[in-house]
Amino acid sequence: MNVNTTSPNSSMTQKLGAVLFADVVGYSRLMSENELDTYNALKSLISQLEQSCARFQGRVVEVRGDGILALFETATSAVEFGIELHRIASQHNQTRPETQRIKFRAGVHLGEILIDDRGIHGDNVNIAARLQEIAEPERVYVSSAVYDQVCNRLRYGYEFLGPKQLKNILAPVSTYCVRSEVAGATMAGTMRPGMPGDILERPDTPSVAVLPFASHGGDETDSWIAEGLTDDIIMNLSKFRNLFVIARNSSFFFKTQAMPPKEAAQKLNVRYVARGSVRRSASRIRITAELVDASTERTIWGERFDRKIDDIFDILDEVTECIVAATAVMIESHEKQRMIQSAPSDLEAYGSVLQGQHHIFKYTRNDNRKAQDFYKNALERDEGYARAAAALSRTLNIDWRYSWTEDPSDALNQALTFAQRAIELDPTDARGFGELGYVHLYRKEHDAAIQSYQRALALNPNDADMHSDFADALAHSGDNETAITHIQQAMRLNPYFPDQYLWHLGGAYYNLRRYEDVIETVNKMNNPTEGQRMLAASYAQLGQTELARQIAEKHRAVHPNFSLKRWGSVLPDRLEEDTQHFVEGLKKAGF
Known part of the structure; x- marks a missing residue:
């Protein structure tokens, strides 16, 4: 859709607004396979979307082909409609075959736009369109300008994807993915603004990151094989005490980024990077793997395995063994034995x-x-x-x-x-x-x-999520100092850690009455609505009651059914005084 065409004779006005651009995924394929059905189905679907848009105080400015351009008074309304758009499309698809389902990707940006009698125009409209282009199917991608407006108002999950260089847009745009299921987003690995890789210290032991193996072949659905093998290699390597292995979440953050091994190693501050590819046929599987010393950009080991698919467990063992050997780590025999997992x-x-x-x-x-x-x-x-x-x-x-x-x-x-x-x-x-x-x-x-x-x-010993979960258990058992050391280890093993790590760290700080540290920690969460209870209690304990009550009001808006009595009963604290300490802070904040 061309959103830049303007008439020199049009009367032009400028206005601050939120722009949503949505496009159908694989529209050309759908039309080539069943043109009439796709046309009629999309026409019906867009009619529903236009009606829904009005309910969110917005209007569809233009429909062309497979895309819609909509304008809203607020960023909040635009994002809510973006989530609703995917829900309506999903409901519409329930009666359609899997290969004929109509799915959208959407982008939202907030800024000044140009309006004339032919529509809306300008760079800020283009940014919304470009965000849509890079969005995953059935997701809404938003700019930081939108995120700043909605993060404390809408109870969604927000994953920071970093600055994105968008087509024909001069400056990179800091981008977030919105997820309707906020609970799951607290567990998903994510970047964080203001946390560059150079703050990470290089471990004393040989350190390695296994980047996601590429899936080569005609069937994109085979990507689960490449992902699964990468998972298994990471899991096998992480069992060795004498290796420092970057966690799965952080390794898979590089899945969609065409990045040289040296750059990935610099962002994670590790010495070695392993990578490879998988190609599967009906009865055979071909795996290529290599280990790169990022400091010299030299491939120190590489191998191709072309075997019967029944030999996949042997290939896994060989790849792991070769990476271990190539990093020149002395592995004790009992550790080698632990590496071997029970094959089904x-x-x-x-x-x-x-x-x-x-x-x-x-x-x-x-x-x-x-x-x-x-x-x-x-x-x-x-x-x-x-x-x-x-x-x-x-x-x-x-x-x-x-x-x-x-x-x-x-x-x-x-x-x-x-x-x-x-x-x-x-x-x-x-x-x-x-x-x-x-x-x-x-x-x-x-x-x-x-x-x-x-x-x-x-x-x-290299399982980052295990360190974080253990820290949570320690904090609930009263051993908060030890909990903090395990959280810090988890964050180093998993630099693109989920919000859940910050929640666990904040809980330990709160038990220790380190309220300023709680506030600093919770404010790093990409999903602020999930940290509001801890934030409000900490401000209340510091005597900043007015601010605490404001946060409590925000919490009530997104958690209308929150029960302080039930919350107190669910907390798995060993010490009753820890539970009462938290409840006390929440009561002071107005809960």
């Missing part, structure tokens, strides 16, 4: 686990359910598959954490059962112990929780 007896069970991994890290209710189904399928095919049992426990823990199920208590009990089963099947896999630690904590069985996390970290 059924290759399709392994495939189901890899597909589950593809969904679980998206942290949405729907993806968590899909992951759960894949893990159940893996266990049905191989009832002795410990990894599948641990992963299933994780999905149930997530269901409990965010009330993504009708019976959260039952989900927690099931999570306990599957974690125990995973440990019985493979007592050398850290994942089962980690899930067990989480269940014990929220059952308020503190000693058992700490012992489980200690065992997990002994088996996998």
